[in-house]
Amino acid sequence: MKTRTDAEHAAKMKKIQAAQNKKVAAKTVEKGLVIVHTGPGKGKTSAALGMAVRAIGHDMKVGVVQFVKGAMATGEKAVFDRFPDLIEFKPMGEGFTWDTQDRTRDIAVARTAWEEVKRMIADPSYAMVIADELNIVLRYDYLPVGEVLEAIGGKPHMTHVIITGRNAPQELIDAADLVTEMAQVKHPFREQNVKAQRGIEF
Amino acid sequence: MKTRTDAEHAAKMKKIQAAQNKKVAAKTVEKGLVIVHTGPGKGKTSAALGMAVRAIGHDMKVGVVQFVKGAMATGEKAVFDRFPDLIEFKPMGEGFTWDTQDRTRDIAVARTAWEEVKRMIADPSYAMVIADELNIVLRYDYLPVGEVLEAIGGKPHMTHVIITGRNAPQELIDAADLVTEMAQVKHPFREQNVKAQRGIEF
Numbered sequence: 081m082k083t084r085t086d087a088e089h090a091a092k093m094k095k096i097q098a099a100q101n102k103k104v105a106a107k108t109v110e111k112g113l114v115i116v117h118t119g120p121g122k123g124k125t126s127a128a129l130g131m132a133v134r135a136i137g138h139d140m141k142v143g144v145v146q147f148v149k150g151a152m153a154t155g156e157k158a159v160f161d162r163f164p165d166l167i168e169f170k171p172m173g174e175g176f177t178w179d180t181q182d183r184t185r186d187i188a189v190a191r192t193a194w195e196e197v198k199r200m201i202a203d204p205s206y207a208m209v210i211a212d213e214l215n216i217v218l219r220y221d222y223l224p225v226g227e228v229l230e231a232i233g234g235k236p237h238m239t240h241v242i243i244t245g246r247n248a249p250q251e252l253i254d255a256a257d258l259v260t261e262m263a264q265v266k267h268p269f270r271e272q273n274v275k276a277q278r279g280i281e282f
Numbered sequence: 283m284k285t286r287t288d289a290e291h292a293a294k295m296k297k298i299q300a301a302q303n304k305k306v307a308a309k310t311v312e313k314g315l316v317i318v319h320t321g322p323g324k325g326k327t328s329a330a331l332g333m334a335v336r337a338i339g340h341d342m343k344v345g346v347v348q349f350v351k352g353a354m355a356t357g358e359k360a361v362f363d364r365f366p367d368l369i370e371f372k373p374m375g376e377g378f379t380w381d382t383q384d385r386t387r388d389i390a391v392a393r394t395a396w397e398e399v400k401r402m403i404a405d406p407s408y409a410m411v412i413a414d415e416l417n418i419v420l421r422y423d424y425l426p427v428g429e430v431l432e433a434i435g436g437k438p439h440m441t442h443v444i445i446t447g448r449n450a451p452q453e454l455i456d457a458a459d460l461v462t463e464m465a466q467v468k469h470p471f472r473e474q475n476v477k478a479q480r481g482i483e484f
Contacts, residue, residue: 089385096380107477115482117325121462126332127325130358133335134328135481137357155339156332162364178298183291208481240481257474259467260323266461274459275309279337279410280317280442 112239113257114232118215118248121262128210128242129156136166140207143200147193148173148213154282170196173213190222204236215245218252225249314441315459316434320417320450323464330412330444331358338368342409345402349395350375350415356484372398375415392424406438417447427451
């Protein structure tokens, strides 16, 4: 690229721009999306929180239910609680299932959280509903995936639903509009014994 | 998993918990991380914004410089501008390089934005510095990657630096602590002619 002249650069960019404009012009559909963030890498929850920030910045109402995080004070909760008219942020988990060791209770906790997600999805005043770590609950069969498919299948047309967590079931991937797989290229937890830190993990 | 009894489940979870506790106990290192979000999938910028939210929720000071986004009003800017003591949010781009078509100007714009990132990284009062879409600038050789490596190599010990954008150069991946590759499994822009929407892309 370094050897290209400025004139060549401008000509090439003009071509890219024309192609880009054509692509953008073809995109006319507006609809609420079903978005899944999955994969073993980091950033699944963070990217959902980033979209929540964008939405509330446009005065769109957002509901967030967290299926794993519970009582722990997180940075995201401290910020979102400053916007009570725009975002309902509900950590409804009790930690990881290996900590509770009680399947019956885990199922009950998942059920309560899921009923809250269903209520938000069914209410068209929510422009975006985030079910954080729902995939983990599905993975353990604490909730039938069919119920999730039914809820997103019947969602209001413009509502965005974002579901995070590793090991998203194939049926959910099939039903989604946009699926990103976060892949781990390098992770300091494993390689450098770095612990979970404020601002990064919570 | 369905056929396992509750007792079997509890026993298995106890094992996982023990392994997990052992792993967590080994992690004692606290340090500022160099984090890269790359790959063709979505969520690279959103995940960085999510971490900014976490950080300001812990009263950590954050600096954000955007290398592509410019004058356009975004949801993220509207929210972050509500926290002027905690976050400096600076969209310093002028759009995509195929829109400006002027390499000399693009290089000057990238340089100005980069000087701002360097200033923030050198100032230990910033706990987190985000260089959004810096990889695109590096990809076009608008900035030498060596300068970026030098700045992150000399950063204060506890400062987190987050760099986003597809096509991260290998030298940057080698220098990073944590690298996530966002892979595109399904993308409605391409497949369904869905346009960029508020709350999702901006």
